[in-house]
Amino acid sequence: MAGNFPFTPSPGFSIGFTAGTSSQSRQVKQSDIGLNYWPSQVRLFNTGTVLVWIYFAAQPTAITIPIPGTNTVGTPGQCVPLVPGILEVFSLSNFQLANLWISDISTATSQNYYLTFGEGL
Amino acid sequence: MASFDAFLPQSLTILVVTSGTTLTPLSQPITFPTLMGIQIPPPVAWVSNLSAGVVWFSITIGARTAAIPAGGATSFEVPIQPNQTLTFRYPWAQGGAGSEGTGGGPGVQGVAALNINTIAVGTSAQLAVTFGEGKF
Numbered sequence: 001m002a003g004n005f006p007f008t009p010s011p012g013f014s015i016g017f018t019a020g021t022s023s024q025s026r027q028v029k030q031s032d033i034g035l036n037y038w039p040s041q042v043r044l045f046n047t048g049t050v051l052v053w054i055y056f057a058a059q060p061t062a063i064t065i066p067i068p069g070t071n072t073v074g075t076p077g078q079c080v081p082l083v084p085g086i087l088e089v090f091s092l093s094n095f096q097l098a099n100l101w102i103s104d105i106s107t108a109t110s111q112n113y114y115l116t117f118g119e120g121l
Numbered sequence: 122m123a124s125f126d127a128f129l130p131q132s133l134t135i136l137v138v139t140s141g142t143t144l145t146p147l148s149q150p151i152t153f154p155t156l157m158g159i160q161i162p163p164p165v166a167w168v169s170n171l172s173a174g175v176v177w178f179s180i181t182i183g184a185r186t187a188a189i190p191a192g193g194a195t196s197f198e199v200p201i202q203p204n205q206t207l208t209f210r211y212p213w214a215q216g217g218a219g220s221e222g223t224g225g226g227p228g229v230q231g232v233a234a235l236n237i238n239t240i241a242v243g244t245s246a247q248l249a250v251t252f253g254e255g256k257f
Contacts, residue, residue, distance in 0.1 A: 004125035040126070040127075051171060056130075066133075066135055066249070067136065068138035068247060069138070071148075071149070072149065073135045073137070073149055073156055074136060074138075076132075076156055077133060078158070080167070081134070083171065085204070086204055086205075089127040090129065091128060091129035092129070121126075121127050
């Protein structure tokens with residue numbers, strides 16, 4: 001379920017991770033967040049001081065930060081940025097939720113970010 | 122997936138860099154199948170300004186010279202503030218010279234390549250662009 005309404009946290013737990021300068025992948029199970037189902041959205045909050053790049057997949061994935069080109073697209077990367085201090089909400093596909101892995105990487109060590117699963121925007 | 126859902130990333134993410142303090146515009150062509158890891162362009166672009174200054178940008182079919190619409194001038198480009206993320210339907214226009222008002226706006230089908238046209242006041246301003254479905 002999802003829709004055009006404000007984000008509503010599911011009655012489970014938020015979970016926190018710490019990103020570093022090397023790609024890390026972590027599996028998240030329903031039992032980890034106290035639910036017996038998967039919500040359709042996840043709200044992310046980067047409380048660190050620099051960007052954290054994340055990727056949702058159905059398997060552990062080594063990710064790299066995209067490299068900008070000067071007059072080209074450079075080298076795209078398999079991840080999206082989380083700006084420090086900014087909330088982002090993303091949808092999750094059924095493919096990802098079948099076996100959810102979250103990969104992260106940052107340009108600095110010890111960058112904390114938090115995930116809250118729920119529904120809405 | 123309905124467009125009212127939160128954004129679902131479906132492509133690789135590119136970093137678009139706008140270089141120089143001389144307001145040098147850059148056009149960044151994207152060819153979807155080869156560069157973005159997908160075959161069919163998703164309907165929206167999720168754009169995040171990772172720099173410390175305002176970036177002006179547009180997403181068009183043809184390359185165009187980005188411009189800041191200062192002093193009563195006009196431009197296709199829109200501003201995005203530092204640390205702001207927004208989603209946009211694209212392309213906004215054909216974008217080629219003299220194409221203003223000729224269509225090619227959001228929802229055009231079969232677009233295999235796009236240009237992201239950027240301009241910024243600051244040095245090495247970066248936009249992250251990911252294509253997918255949904256909204257912010």
